[in-house]
Amino acid sequence: MASSYEEGDAKAGENVFKTKCAFCHTLQKGAAHKQGPNLNGLFGRQAGTAAGYSYSAANKDMAVVWGENTLYEYLLNPKKYIPGTKKMFHGLKNPQDRADVIAYLKQSTA
Numbered sequence: 001m002a003s004s005y006e007e008g009d010a011k012a013g014e015n016v017f018k019t020k021c022a023f024c025h026t027l028q029k030g031a032a033h034k035q036g037p038n039l040n041g042l043f044g045r046q047a048g049t050a051a052g053y054s055y056s057a058a059n060k061d062m063a064v065v066w067g068e069n070t071l072y073e074y075l076l077n078p079k080k081y082i083p084g085t086k087k088m089f090h091g092l093k094n095p096q097d098r099a100d101v102i103a104y105l106k107q108s109t110a
Contacts, residue, residue, distance in 0.1 A: 005072035006099055013104025016097050024089070027108045036087065042066050042109045047082070058084030071102050 017027075024036035031038050037053035045066055048059035062082050064070050074081040075098045077091040092098045 005068045005102065008096065008099030008101070008103035010100070010103040010107045012096075013100035013102065014108075016092070016101045017104050017108075020089075020092065020097075021101065027105075039105060040109050042071075042105060043068075056084055056086040058082050059086075068102055068106070071105070072098050075101065 024034050026032065026034060026038045027040055028038075029040045031040070033050070033053045037050040037055075041050075043066055047062045047064045047066065048055040059082055064074075064082075075092045078085055078087045078089055079091075092101065
């Protein structure tokens with residue numbers, strides 16, 4: 001198990017998101033899905049349930065509810081966290097990058 005989540009820096013997380021995540025994900029309410037689902041309203045939502053996005057069975061069947069700790073573990077290695085996911089991203093290995101992007105997502109998806 002990876003080390004536990006500690007609050008990150010949202011400004012630094014914005015940069016991580018733009019370079020590592022924005023190609024596949026949008027954040028704005030009502031924005032279209034890309035290769036990955038729109039992340040608006042992510043916190044407190046069960047995996048595999050964003051309306052209008054075609055999830056893998058693995059994501060739909062995963063009973064995880066997204067929060068800081070679950071995202072912190074997931075972002076380390078998405079394919080290990082949800083075996084069978086169609087997500088192509090290999091993860092954020094740097095713990096600070098994960099904490100920072102989570103802080104940005106908390107601020108940007110509420």
